Amino acid sequence: MADSNRTGTVAGGRDTPALRTAGRRSIGPGIVVAATGVGAGGLVATLIAGSRFGYTLLWAAVIGCLVKISLAEAAGRWHLATGRTLFDGWRSLGPWTTAYFAGYVVVWGFVYGAAAMSSSALPLAALFPGTMDLKAWAVLCGLGGLVFVWFNRYAVFEKAMTVLVGVMFVVTVYLAVRVTPHLGSALAGLVPVLPDGSLVYTLGLIGGVGGTITLAAYGYWVNAKGWTDAGWMKVMRLDNRVAYLTTGIFVVSMLFVGAELLHSSGVALTKGDRGLLDLSTVLEERYGTATAKLFLVGFFATSYTSLIGVWHGVSLMFADFAGKFRPSLTAGAPCPEKSRPFRAYLLWLTFPPISLLFLDQPFALVVGYGVIGALFMPFLALTLLWLLNSARTPAEWRNGLLSNAMLGAAGLLFVVLCVQQLREQAR
Template structure:
């Protein structure tokens, strides 16, 4: 979504600003990473269930959800490029309350998410190799593999591997959507906004949930890690971001088609959570044979492992930046930002690797124990507040003097980001109400 006087992304060249670089398909990268990381197994289950319950009726909600994420990721990337400051630096300028919230969030969320990501990646592996080892040990193996991969590789290698895995996800999901023979007329009819009875909260969740996590905040860091550090990269970033969420939209629509054709028409119900994808595997095996079912499991694994290694890398960058700013503040020194990320200094830092260890080893305890009741509550509360926190702080930052005038929000960006913020507030309230108090 555009900002300020150059809302179309064309941008006027000024004497004080470098000319905008030409957007090229060969430059695309961070968007692929954020798309792959943001769409996890849970998102695929939610989309499948939407298709199984309502057929193609909520297709429009999936499309709007992708547009919302384009706006959020573009805003995060625009902040990094226009100001040369990181997003955490921007948050901290809004007051100490942001630092307090982020510190609690990144500690609790990382602990619980680590276990969830490892389990999600382990499920398809156990299904593919049922007699090799227990699910918990597959999960431990996935966590260790993610740790080793991110620890010893810099952003360039990380991006190439994520791009390869996205290719696997893309081929598998599109193949399945074509294989189930979609009814194109019904699919296009689903683009008209319609709310079936009892579907309001479910629809809002579909708009707000798919591809929407802390990885949207990490997008600006991946933009910097790519080497894009100033406003001359704005066109390139916008193309990259739009391609990312076009890809996400194809994933979502493909899984909605599978849910509508394979599950809705036959009345098959999936289990909630990632295990619902194993139910789909059984349906695919019965309908199309073992080879198709195994292909889906490979796609399931690619979807889960990209979320794991994406979070291991992206949120560790955020934590490293958080720590660097806290140290700079304590020492009274200058704060570093986008250039440090671009140089790879954050990826080599002790805080980056310390958070990698936090994501990997403490969560392994949760794989062997039921999640403590109190931890589930705290995780649910701090997690529910993150997306409204992100949307509304971006509105604040990009309408203030912290952002150069030509890159501040225009009406379209303000409208979409404000609407997204209000949507996430509603979802936050609903999520907190649904916690097992």
């Protein structure tokens, strides 16, 4: 096989020392996808699980990280092994995938935009009380995300995300150490046990450790990084594992906080993003104002990584989606971030959702959002399972037994979670 020293890759997808050296300096897309998927709502769910069951469900959080590693690896492997985007793969499965994705990005983006802005605004309003109304903070967060993503390419975006992840990591690990976890109880929590009434929380922990449409965006970020063929496969896999190890520590730290700070005292948190404000109050009472404010800074970093991550990643996916139907929309753009569909979806994520901040969310829209959103993770897991076991993928990079087991288990899990969410929507 002939070497290609200029790129550090060789034909057939094997990597060279030059590539491995470059890869060690280039970890990044995994951090982006993992941080984007861990939102404030997911942290509240982790805290509530810790407050109700202590360390008992720690094993579920660990399994959740393994599930997300397998999903992100599968998405990245498809892009690198085939040289095609995930939307290309979905289109090859039939027009039904295009119809679902089109409905998803329109309805989901509209409602998610408002939710992301509100989540980012909550800690700012708490940090700077009396300065601005919560809705004004939310609009400012949305516009800030729009301007940042509009004028920057992937490299700057990745650096900003890495800084925010660093803030999240430091704050959560500090809190976990501050509450003085009982390591013996934590180790016991690695043994799979299902206490009475814990099934829903267990499924939520496994399915909620960084699980959103941004898992599908991972392959797009891998390509934006400049990793475009199978020669980058080992680097991508290392990147993915390091990222979800970091996220796992982050999530486990929050479970520790829930177990030690809330479980022992019987404190109940409000569901949703506002539950983190409840935790801030508890931290202030127990450890003082400085610790509470530090936590709010971490809360903002957590929320804002999700906002700008979606603004960038899902806009990349939409640009690919639109460009496949009308190539002239992306023709001539120096990169996808400068294309008309990318910027159009950025505007869709920002301005129409602002109206929802000032109005009660229409019931039909909320129900539609819940239904379409519930279907996405099983859609992703099962279509990846299909694509990576078919002739669409080169034989060398098709699923093995472990990949099939992980993706199959993920698909089954997300189908169960989907049914649960649909039942809640029907109530």
